[in-house]
Amino acid sequence: MRWLVDYQWDIFITIEVLSLILLLLFGLFRYYLGKKQFSLLFIASFLGLVVLEAILGLVIYQETGEFSTFTMIIIIFVIYAFTFGISDFLKLDRWMRKKFGQWRGVELLTEKDYRVMERQRDPKYIAKINRRSAMIHLVIFVVVQFIFWSYGTDSFEEMMGYLTDWSWFEAGQYEDSPYPNETVYGIGMVWMIVFVVDFIYSWSYTIFPKKES
16 A cells, blocks of 8 residues: 555546546536436546545555645545535536537526526625635634644643643744644644635625625
């Protein structure tokens, strides 16, 4: 299994490229060639690749014995696939039906699709969706960070000490932080910055709503 560790990033990138190709082939066969039953094979293969990614991450973790950046990225991609990825796929599906329908000269979008597309241009709806995604991100962020800190601290009291005294944040070294090692420290710190930016950006749609497009 050592070769999996040596080529983990190559395998991961290959899986992601194949996943994108499978989604495009799904749209091609389902909406352009009209082979609906056959197109399901590509979706099944796509889901199989997501499961394969999860297995790859588990195997790498067992082989190395450490929670690496690669393992974290695998977890993020798998969680995304079964959460936000579903809504993004539905958007991609409507886009493919619109484009393939235009190429074929047929109408592939339903009245419901047009209602959904119209609603997605509503500033209130956009703000609501972004608020919900921000809160989901908050829950995931808190849970995972708690797990990280639990490995790097000996007690809940020690963990609370880091929450009340953020001098470790300015120190810039994992030895002074609540994280167990340098890899997890790097992941946690980068994610913290991304979370803050994403949270502010998501709530900006509520604080500064856009005009209806």
